[in-house]
Amino acid sequence: MDMASNTRMMSNSSAASEDEGLTLSPPDPRALAIEARGLVKSFDGTRAVDGVDISVPEGAIYGILGPNGAGKTTTLRMLLGIIDPDEGIRRVFGHDRPHDIGRLIGYLPEERGLYPAMKSIEAIAFMGALRGLSLAEGRRRGLELLERHDLAYAADRQIRQLSKGMAQTVQLLGTLVHRPRLVVLDEPFSGLDAINQGKLERMIRSLAEEGVTVIFSTHVIHHAERLCEGVAIIAGGKVPYAGSVEAARDRIPAQVRLETRARDGDWTAALPEDTRREGDFFYFPLPEDGVEPLLRQLIEGEAGILSLSIERAGLHDAFVSIAGEAAARQLEADAAGGQA
C-alpha cells in the first residue's frame, strides 16, 4: 500500500477528526490506526531505529517481532510520542502528535511501574485520570474490571502488598480502564507464567473482538503467530518485513513430507531435484503444479505411499528467511531467557 492510498484511507476516518474538534468516527477496518514511514532514531550516534515503516489497520492485532535490542521499544515509544523520531512520520489515528489523542490510547510499558503505596483501585483510577477519566469514574470502572478478573478482594490493598502477577494485572487493567481504541503493549508476556500468558492472550483477542486495535512487541514467535494478523519483523533497527502473518509464511514454499514402503525404484526420478532424505522420509518443496501429478507417478512406480503431508512454513521459518539465522538465534536465546 503506498503513502497516497494510506492517506486517502485516513482522510475517510480519523484524519478528518482534526478539523472537527477531535470528534472521532466509528472504526473503519480499512483505515489505519497506526502509520509510520521512514522512522529513524539515533542515540549517541548509534541508529537504534533505521527507517521503520509500519501500517496497522484499525481493529487488528499486530505484533512487532524481534530480538532484544532490535529497536522494538524505541519504535513503540516513537509511535506513542514518548520520544520524537529524528526522521520520518508517525500517525496515530491520523494524528501526528499522539498526545493529542491520548484518551484513545492505552499503553503498557515493558518495565512495569506503579506507585507502591497506592491502593490497587486508586492506581487504576489514577491511570484512567491520566487519560481523561474522572477519579470517581475510574474507581467505578476499576472495581468492575477487578471483579471481572477475580481481584475485587485486592481493590483496597496497596500495590506493594500484591504479588508480582497481581500487580501486573492491575497495571494492565489500568491500561484499559479508559476503554482505549488502541492498546500498545511492550513485551506484555514477559515475566508471566503460562496461565497468565493464556489469560492475556484471551484478553487481547477479546479486545480485538470489540474493535480495539492491539499492537504488541515480543521476542516470542509463537505469541505473534497465534495472535497476530499482521506482524513487523524487526532486526538491527530495520524492518525487513511488515505485513500479514500469512503472507510472511507464504514467502517460503510449503514442504511435502513423503513416507514410502519402497526404499528405491524408478519412481524416485519423479521426485523434485532438491529432495532431501531424512530417515524414512523424503522432504521437498511443494511442486508448482501441486502433488497430484507426482502422486500418479509414485503410484504407477509402486512406491508404496505410507503417508504424504504438506507442511506450511511457520512464522519461525519465515523469520529465519527474512531476518537471517543470526537474528533468529538471538530471538530464540531471548525467548529462552524470558521463560526461564
Next chain:
Amino acid sequence: MNAQHTNDAHRADLDAKPRLTRLEAAWVIARRDFVAVLFSRAFLFFLIGPLFPVLVGGLAGSIGSQVSKETTVIEVGLAMSAEDNAAMIAARDQLAPKLRGAIPALRAVEEAAGNADFDARAFMEARKGNFAAIVTGTVDKPELIGTEGQVRRWQGPIELIAASTAADAPLVFPQSTRQTVASSAASERKNRIRTAQAAQMVMFLLTMLLAGMVLSNLAEEKGNKIIEILAAAIPMDAVFMGKLFAMLGVSFVGIFVWGMLGWGFWAIAEDAIITVTNTDFRNLPGPAVGWPLFIALGIAYFSMAYLLLGSLFLTIGAMADTVREVQTLSMPVTMLQLMVFFLAAATLTDAGSGLEMVAVIFPLSSPFALLARAALEETLWIHAAALAWQAMWVALLVKGGSMLFRKRVMKSGGAGREKKKRRWGLGSRGGRGGRGPEAREPQLEPAE
C-alpha cells in the same frame, strides 16, 4: 451484540474528550503528588524539621549565654581602704542608672581587706579572682591594675566614679524633657532596609528549605518505572508542572502550619518573645508598599522563586540516574541558591545600580531583588512586569527541562538494560527484581 454495545459505549466515551489539556494533565499529577506527600509519614518529619534548628539554636544560645555570663563578668575589684571601697561602690551605684553599661560593677577584693602587703599586680598575674582590673590607691589618686585593654577601657569610668566620691553632697541630675519624632528620612530608609533584609532572608530560608525537595521528586517515578506511563499519557512538561505545583502546595501547607504555630506561640508569649529576641515585632518598620501588599508580593515572589529554582532542580534531579547522584548534586545546588541570594542581598541598598539591575533581571535572583524593592520603593508597575518576566522563565525552564528529559532519559529499551547488566557484571540474565545495582537503587537504563 455485546461487542457492538461495548463499541458504542467506547465511541460515546472517546468522542467526549480525546485528550487532557496541559493544565488538566498537570492537575492530575499535582493532585496525586500532593496527596501522596501530605499523607506520608515523611511529611510529619518535614513539618517538624524546622523545629530542630530552632531547638538547637535555642539550646546553643542558652548554653552560650550561660557560659558567657560566667566567663565575662565585668567586675572591677577594689583594693583600697574600707572607706574608699564603700565610697566608690556608693558612687558607682548612684551613677549606674544614668550610665547603664558604661560603668563596671565594683566589688571589694576580699584578699586585700586588712592586708597591707596585698600585691594587686601579683594577684592579677596569678589569675586569682574574676576581675577585669583592680583599683588600688585612694579615691584622690586611684591606680588601675590590669591588662592593657582593660585598663584603657575602664580608666575613664573609674576616674569618674572616683571624682563623684569627692562631691560634698549626693549628685543631683537635672530632669530632661523628651520630644520624639515618628521617623526621619534616614531612619525610615534604614528601617526599610532592615525589613527588606529580613524579608529576603525569610524567603531565602524557605526556598532553600523547600525547593531542594524537588531535586529528588522524579526519583520515585524513575525508580518505579512509572515515568514511561506518564510520558506516554501526557506531555512531559505537564508532568514537570504538576510536580512543581504539588510541591509548592506542600510548601504552603508547611508554611501555613509553621505560621499558625508561630502565631499561637506569639499569642501565648508575646512579651517573652519581644524580650528574648530584643525585637518589638508589633512595631516592625513598615515596607514602602505597605504591609498588606508587601505580604501579597512576598507570597507571589516566594512562589516564583520556588518555581524557578524548583524547575531547575527538577530538571537536574531528573537527569540523575541514581539517588546517590541526586544527593551528590545537593551541594552544588545549595551553593547556587546561596550565590543567588548573595547577589540579591549585596545589591539591596544600590537600587538602580548596574549590579542591582542584574539581580532584578537574572531570573533566579529576580524574586529576591524585587521583594527588597517592594520594601524600599513604592513603585508598583515594576512588580507586575517582574512577575510576568519570572512566570515566562518558569514556563521556559519547565519546557526546556521536559525536552531535555525526553531527549536524554526516555530513550532506552531492552538492549540498554542488557548492556548495563553486562557492564555491572551481571550477565545477560540479571533479570528484573534481581539483586544487582538496579535493585539497590532506582535508576534508568542507558541508551540502546
